[in-house]
Amino acid sequence: MPFPRRFPSVAALRVLAAWLVLACSACATLSPAQRERASAIAEAARSDMDTCQARNACAQASPMRQLAGRAFAQSAPGAPRHYAVILDQGTDALLARIDLLRSATTTIDVQTYIFYEDDAGRLVLEEMLAAARRGVRVRLLMDQLSALERVETLAALAGAHENLQVRVYNPVLGRARISYPQYLLAAACCWRQLNQRMHTKLFLVDGAVGITGGRNYQNAYYDWDPEYNFRDRDLLVAGPVARTMDADFLRFWNDPRSVPVEQLADVGRHLIKAGVPALPPPSYTKPERAQAMQRDAGDAALVRERLANAALPVGEVSYVADSPDKHDGNAIDGAVASVSLRELIESAREEVLLQTPYLVLSDPAQDMFRALHERKSPPRVVVSTNSLAATDAFIVYALSHKYKRRYLREFGFNIYEYKPFPADAPVDIAATGVELPDYVPTGDVQLPDHRALQREYDTRTVQGRDGYRRALSREYAALRYASRRANEPVPLKRAGVRMGMHAKSLVIDDRIGVVGTHNFDPRGDHYNTESAVVIEDAAFAEALGDSIRRDISPANSWTIAPRDKPPVLWGLDYSLGKVFEYLPVFDLWPLRYATSYEFQASPDCPQPLPPDHPGFRACYVPVGDFPEVDMVGLKGLGTRFVTAFGAGLAPIL
Structure with a gap:
């Protein structure tokens, strides 16, 4: 007697059909015509409002920006001068960013792994928009998996202002946001791409002063979360090395993996269907805290006392960073940051002081x-x-x-x-x-x-x-x-x-100090792009070492x-x-x-x-x-x- 033929149950067929529909919809990118239409909608909606006619874009006088002026004035061929500020406290790190955003005269470039729509993220975004409206070119580059959560926010930013550009790095499935089922699909079809993330973090103003380190844009990085905060560290450095940072940012910005948000499937379809939504005014969970930060950032004496006076004069500064090429072929071949940090550690004779989360x-x-x-x-x-x-x-x-x-x-x-x-x-x-x-x-x-x-x-x-x-x-x-x-x-x-x-830092023999984004882990070696500032200066290394030794007390x-x-x-x-x-x-x-x-x-x-x-x-x-x-x-x-x-x-x- 032949075995009876077994057919899938109706329920199984429905699940399979649902997955096939999901797979098709998740992988469906915009056609060239749709991309062109979405881009045209965003471009047509962008405001050209200019709140300032001054050549310096009505920039606010800033003690932090003045550090860059001093550094360039004191530099000579073969003898660069820099000023470095270790940003240990979260509120200081946010204050430095707001102060510098207001000081910008020409450009603001922000590259980040996480940008969250909470109080800290909203405040930084509002200050970036204000800078764009007074004539500063603002570029925001975010990694896809941790970019702004709402498609509506991204669509609004796509058409907010002609001086503001927003791109997403390495968008899996051609989308700005992916749901949990879409994530599973991406893991099945595109595991390597899914893991190749832009972990580089850079905040750069006028190609003159930059901030890099562990912090992203989320309350927990700036002491603003009521339950869990990161003990993190950034380094602000002003002077000629900012030009190297600028060149590195441009490598990422111009890479084909960095896609304008309006060309991504979910954002583009939103624009085609509903146009550019209005960006709602910021609604802060604790408005008094945001107002206090805005007020403090306008107080030059306070910024000087809390931040600029702590600047350490140093000479040569190196910015070592992986380029997007790391995500081509054999990733370890492009792991510039990993190789550089390994060479520094191997040069140690007395002590390696390493901090990693x-x-x-x-x-x-x-x-x-x-x-x-x-x-x-x-x-x-x-x-x-x-x-x-x-x-x-x-x-x-x-x-x-x-x-x-x-x-x-x-x-x-x-x-x-x-x-x-x-x-x-x-x-x-x-x-x-x-x-x-x-x-x-x-x-x-x-x-x-x-x-x-x-x-x-x-x-x-x-x-x-x-x-x-x-x-x-x-x-x-x-x-x-x-x-x-x-x-x-x-x-x-x-x-x-x-x-x-959450801090990622290194001190070698009390003579070299490093602050960066690398967690000294396999992801940093093989999958993530990373960056670090390296300063060979005894006073700086001592200050950084004291900060780490405080943490291990x-x-x-x-x-x-x-x-x-x-x-x-x-x-x-x-x-x-x-x-x-x-x-x-x-x-x-x-x-x-x-x-x-x-x-x-x-x-x-x-x-x-x-x-x-x-x-x-x-x-x-x-x-x-x-x-x-x-x-x-x-x-x-x-x-x-x-x-x-x-x-x-x-x-x-």
């Missing part, structure tokens, strides 16, 4: 650090990074946790992990908008000021709030849609304004060190743990080589000690692998699961 190293980086440690007189390597409690990317931390033994034993790292509630961070807690109580009792202790926010209650009650549902960071494009909460911090045992490390970080040896079978435990570590999956050995330690000050322990100091264990107490974290729940289990089974994700992390 995500401690996942590429294979070449591991080989380099292993060779460095095997030298006859190896340099000390000090690493400042996130704890699980502080990170916004628990998947990445889980893999970092997997390789702690390797980092400590084979590379000789001294690792310090940032606390979620650092006691001495350069973060403006008042700017977050959270109302600070006078105190909250904790036993017999009353915590003053911002530490009062570290309340002793379970944060699972706030996990459903909008602030936690938002993706606070999108550093990892390939994992962005892994789940709704893939990019959220893990729940903690207590609540408060949480901080997460006991008030702000836990120290990672080997756990106490078990009384019996220590060698067997170590060997089995090492074997499991090298397994790509099924790394199920329960005892990890290292754990977190807290410094205990006492008359016998007046100062912190490095973990390899003979007196370390007398002054530090173990506080567990994941201090402060509520490991009950999916995130806690997920962290251990990724540690055991997620090694294959390393190339895209």
Whole structure:
């Protein structure tokens, strides 16, 4: 008897049909005629309103812009002069940007990975539009996966003003925005393109003064988020190197991957169907905070006191950056930033001070650090990074946790992990908008000021709030849609304004300082374009080193060190743990080589000690692998699961 023929069910056919329709619609780009029509609609709608007839575009006098004038005046052939300002505090970084936007006389170029439509993003966008209306040419280039969220906003900007141009880099499926199903389709058809992101961040005014570093355009980067903020770092540099920055921006702007927003399928169809929408006036969640920032940016004396007076005079400055060519052929061949940073680290003789939010190293980086440690007189390597409690990317931390033994034993790292509630961070807690109580009792202790926010209650009650549902960071494009909460911090045992490390910096032998966008990770080597400012100057290196050492102080970080040896079978435990570590999956050995330690000050322990100091264990107490974290729940289990089974994700992390 023949087997009966099995036909798909009606429900299965419907699902298949829906996916086919989705695939066709998602991949449908604009025809040449549609692109031409959408561009014509946007161009016709652009205002030519000019609020200023002065040759300098009614630019505001700026102490920050004046730094560039001084630098160029003091430069000579073969002897350049620059001024550098380390922007540690988020509100200072935003103030510097607003001040410089108002100081522009000819051009403003902004290149970024994330541009979010929250208070910080709206404020910067409004100031850019105001500059365009007074005669300044403004160009905004954003990576597709983290560009402005609303197609309507992009359509409005496409036709806002003749002096404003907006482009999106490497748009997968030819769209400005992609939904979750479209993301899955892009992952299936265009995995390499999906991962090739523009992580470069550059803010450039008049080709004379630029800012680069870790910050994107979102509240969390400027101390404006009430629940989670990044401890980040930018570097403002004024002088001749800005010309190199300008040339690099133009390479991206003119690359075929940078597409005018009106030519993208979703924005173009919106323009054809409904025309250019009006850009609504900014609606701030906390208007008084935005108004205060606008007022402060108009106060030259305040800007000079807070920012310009901190400028360090330096000589030669290098801007090393990947070009879009990195996304052609073998990506590592175009990894200019990765190669340059690796050469700097290999030049170290005494100390490498490295700060990265995500401690996942590429294979070449591991080989380099292993060779460095095997030298006859190896340099000390000090690493400042996130704890699980502080990170916004628990998947990445889980893999970092997997390789702690390797980092400590084979590379000789001294690792310090940032606390979620650092006691001495350069973060403006008042700017977050959270109302600070006078105190909250904790036993017999009353915590003053911002530490009062570290309340002793379970944060699972706030996990459903909008602030936690938002993706606070999108550093990892390939994992962005892994789940709704893939990019959220893990729940903690207590609540408060949480901080997460996001700075990417490097100091070599107290003589070279680097601030940039590279996370020193495989993504930065292979997929993302990256950039960095390199300054060989002892005073600058000292200032940058002091900033990083503040972050690794006991008030702000836990120290990672080997756990106490078990009384019996220590060698067997170590060997089995090492074997499991090298397994790509099924790394199920329960005892990890290292754990977190807290410094205990006492008359016998007046100062912190490095973990390899003979007196370390007398002054530090173990506080567990994941201090402060509520490991009950999916995130806690997920962290251990990724540690055991997620090694294959390393190339895209």
